Every structure is written in C-alpha cells, then in structure tokens.
Amino acid sequence: MTISLTSVIKKLLVLFLIFSGLYFTKDFLIPLCIGGILATLFLPFCNWLEKKKLSKGIAVFICFLGLLLLIFVLISLLGYKISELINDVAVLKQKSIETVNQIQKYIFNNLNISIDQQYKILKNEQPSYANMVQIMIGSITNFLSSFILLLVYFVFLLYYRNHIKSFLIKLTEKSQQEEMQKIIQKVTSVSQQYLLGLSKMIFLLWVMYGIGFSILGVQNAIFFAILCGLLEIVPFIGNITGTTLTVLVAAIHGANFELLGGIVIVYGIVQLIQGWILEPLILGPQVKINSLFTIIALVLGELIWGIPGIILAIPLTAMFKIVCDHIEPMKPYGFLIGEIENKKTKKYFKK
Numbered sequence: 001m002t003i004s005l006t007s008v009i010k011k012l013l014v015l016f017l018i019f020s021g022l023y024f025t026k027d028f029l030i031p032l033c034i035g036g037i038l039a040t041l042f043l044p045f046c047n048w049l050e051k052k053k054l055s056k057g058i059a060v061f062i063c064f065l066g067l068l069l070l071i072f073v074l075i076s077l078l079g080y081k082i083s084e085l086i087n088d089v090a091v092l093k094q095k096s097i098e099t100v101n102q103i104q105k106y107i108f109n110n111l112n113i114s115i116d117q118q119y120k121i122l123k124n125e126q127p128s129y130a131n132m133v134q135i136m137i138g139s140i141t142n143f144l145s146s147f148i149l150l151l152v153y154f155v156f157l158l159y160y161r162n163h164i165k166s167f168l169i170k171l172t173e174k175s176q177q178e179e180m181q182k183i184i185q186k187v188t189s190v191s192q193q194y195l196l197g198l199s200k201m202i203f204l205l206w207v208m209y210g211i212g213f214s215i216l217g218v219q220n221a222i223f224f225a226i227l228c229g230l231l232e233i234v235p236f237i238g239n240i241t242g243t244t245l246t247v248l249v250a251a252i253h254g255a256n257f258e259l260l261g262g263i264v265i266v267y268g269i270v271q272l273i274q275g276w277i278l279e280p281l282i283l284g285p286q287v288k289i290n291s292l293f294t295i296i297a298l299v300l301g302e303l304i305w306g307i308p309g310i311i312l313a314i315p316l317t318a319m320f321k322i323v324c325d326h327i328e329p330m331k332p333y334g335f336l337i338g339e340i341e342n343k344k345t346k347k348y349f350k351k
Helices: 005-024 026-051 056-086 089-111 115-125 129-159 161-171 174-216 221-233 237-252 257-283 291-305 307-326 328-337 343-350
Strands: none
Touching (some): 005 026, 005 291, 026 174, 129 161, 174 257, 221 237, 237 257
16 A cells, blocks of 8 residues: 555645644643643532532633642642742852852863953853843743643633633534534543642652652752642653752752762652652553654654643643544554553453
C-alpha cells in the first residue's frame, strides 16, 4: 500500500497551520485554556452546590471565591517565607559580590581582560534602565490582563457550561450525539482527575522535601520545600529547577559540600518515590500518554506558548487523546500517543 505524497503534504500543511494559529492566538487561548481547566476542577463542587438548591449564579460566585482563596493561600505560603528570605538579602548580596570578584579575577588571570574592560563589555551588553523599566511594566501589565481574563473565563465557562455542552451536541449528527456526550464527560473528567492528582502529589512532595531539608538543616527549608513542590507543575524541568535553586542559595550561604550533597540525595530519593510510587498511583490512571509524546508535548508547548504551554501540555494532550480515541479516523493517533499496553498485566486485571 502506497501513501500519496499529496496526502502527506496536505496533512503537514494542516499541522503547520494549526501550530501557527496556536502561536499567533496565544494571548487569547492561554487564559481561556487555563480558565477552562480550572473550571473543570471546580465543576463537581459547583454541581454539588446547585443540588443544595442554590442558584447557578450563587454557586458559581462561591466557586470564584474558592479559587481566589486558593490563590491567596498559595501566595501567602510563599510570601511569608520570602519575607524571611529577604532578611538574608545583606548576606546574599555580600556573597554575590565576593563571587563576582572571584570571577573577575579568574577572567583577568586566564583571559587577560582587565576589570575596567569587563565593566565596559557588560555596560555595552546590558540594556538601559529605561528599557528595563519599560519591559518590566509591559510584563506586569500583560500578566495582570491575562490573570483578569482567566478569572472572567473561569466564571463564565462555569455559568454557561450546560449551554456550551448543548451547543457541541447540536453540532454532531443525531447518531453520534451519545458518543459526543461521552467525549465531553471524559474530557472534563480527565482534567479534574489530573488537577486533583497533581494537587495531592504536590502536597506529598511538600511533606517529603520539608522533612528532608529540615533534617539536613537547610535554611528556610519549608520555603524551598514549597517551591520545589509547586514547580512540579512544570514536568521534568520544575523539580530540577527548584533543587538547583536550593543548592545555589545554600552554597551562597556558605553551606559545606556535605550539606549540598545531602540536598541532591534528598532530591534523588524524592524523585524515586515520586516516579515509582506516587505517579503510577496518583497520576497514572488519569494521564495515559507515553513518555516520548509527553516530552514532545512539553517541547511543543514551550515553543508555542512558553512556560504556560509547558504547564498546559500534559492535560491538553490527554484531552486530545480522548477525542482521538472516540473518532474513527483519528484512532491511530490516539494509539500512537497512548501508553503501550502490557498484555500480561491486562490479562491479570481481567481475571
């Protein structure tokens, strides 16, 4: 059987157009996707409130307050520890100056570039303060506008969820409407399960990192435990980043090699527990994507949407797989993305 070259070119062109559209509409789609996924997290709570004879508007408003409370608690946890860390700014500044001086001396001794020349090079490479302030203001404005949009989407997607569901069902033929209902139910379910599972795992990581760092005597151990746990939202990269920051700050504080090695060992032990116990038990049943396409999804997510793309890559790919599994022409793609089934394990569970 031969595959038509024209057919392959058409498919590649469609893919290119899809990814181009995702890239150029990221300012619109990122808040919408995050708001939608958070809405699915609060969906069971909203349904429960409505069953208690509360009106839809009041139920949605309570969910909105719950989301704000959750965000406030997370910011408070980090903010409290950041305020403690700020007390050590003088020490960190002094250590940083010493480190910079050592680097300058190394460059002078090995590359024969004087300190004055180094300053001139840095001055030419660095943007002006006006440009830095402008960039900072632009970033803050963009973040605040995206955050407000996210909250607006969260509220209205929860409020109009039945209306949107009815619209999607009306789009399909009558013979396929039952299948569409199953797709909608499974897509919302996988989003809920993923977020709940991720929340449970982050909490357990807080506990494990907190115990490990406290036993070692790491300064601001709870802060770094919370940071390492929260960065788990960014798969693969987040936990490494959190541990690297912990090691760097500990080194700047003058930690010895035993303490730095202990931090790395704690990281390794936690990763073993996470990879072999927590992920299969908590996240495994919800996100059935093989490792290859997990990495591909993360890389594409970063290229198209940056850090938000990395965060959204896994749940969106899991949703896409569910859609593929329920549409006949797309089932091969769902099979490709999914995990390899172990026939022995499958037979065991059937028994």
